[in-house]
Amino acid sequence: LSQIIFHSIWGTYSEDFGILAFATGNKSWKKRNEMDDAFEKMGSQDARNFRLIPFVKYSKLTSANQTGLLSVTSSQVTTRSPFSGHSRYSFGEEFFQYMEATHNNIGAAKKDIETLSNILQATKVSLLEGLKANPTQERGTTDWHEISSMTKTSYGNKVNETPSTSGVYFLQSTAK
Structure with missing residues (x-):
């Protein structure tokens, strides 16, 4: 309590x-x-x-x-x-497993949303690489x-x- x-x-x-x-x-x-x-x-x-x-x-x-x-x-x-x-x-490993398992499913109905989704995915990959290195x-x-x-x-x-x-x-x- x-x-x-x-x-x-x-x-x-x-x-x-x-x-x-x-x-x-x-x-x-x-x-x-x-x-x-x-x-x-x-x-x-x-x-x-x-x-x-x-x-x-x-x-x-x-x-x-x-x-x-x-x-x-x-x-x-x-x-x-x-x-x-x-x-x-x-x-910890659980954090990396979660980040690798999730996807940016923002939808690509318009070109600007697709571009934004690609930018977010690239940012996520870059972030993961940096965190895994340190x-x-x-x-x-x-x-x-x-x-x-x-x-x-x-x-x-x-x-x-x-x-x-x-x-x-x-x-x-x-x-x-």
Whole structure:
């Protein structure tokens, strides 16, 4: 229940568990499909007590695209981070399989749509080639800070550490 509330408050349901573990110190994040008992019908259980998961490190929340990549999938194959803190992201095999399996079926009723479709396909191929050559990418626009040293006038001590992703996500359907 604590994780569900945490995701609801911070919008972290699409963040990689490696980044969440770094920011909170909690190493036991669970996927949605591992928490079925937590999603009961409204009114089917009495109120339950829980502890909010605290942050030990933080960054500003994101408002900009952190990598230049956009992913819309039914099963999560990449992260959409709510944090703008610097991090190291690795693209896993599931991401490459998804990208290679999908096609730009935009339709070619008009010449301009066909041209656009060809451009999108060429961009996708170029993107995949670049990511396969270098599957780990630096991202983020701000630093991480320690919660324990934060004051009213200071962000707190800068954390000189860059977290890496684990490749495990809340909405991921495959076992990892």
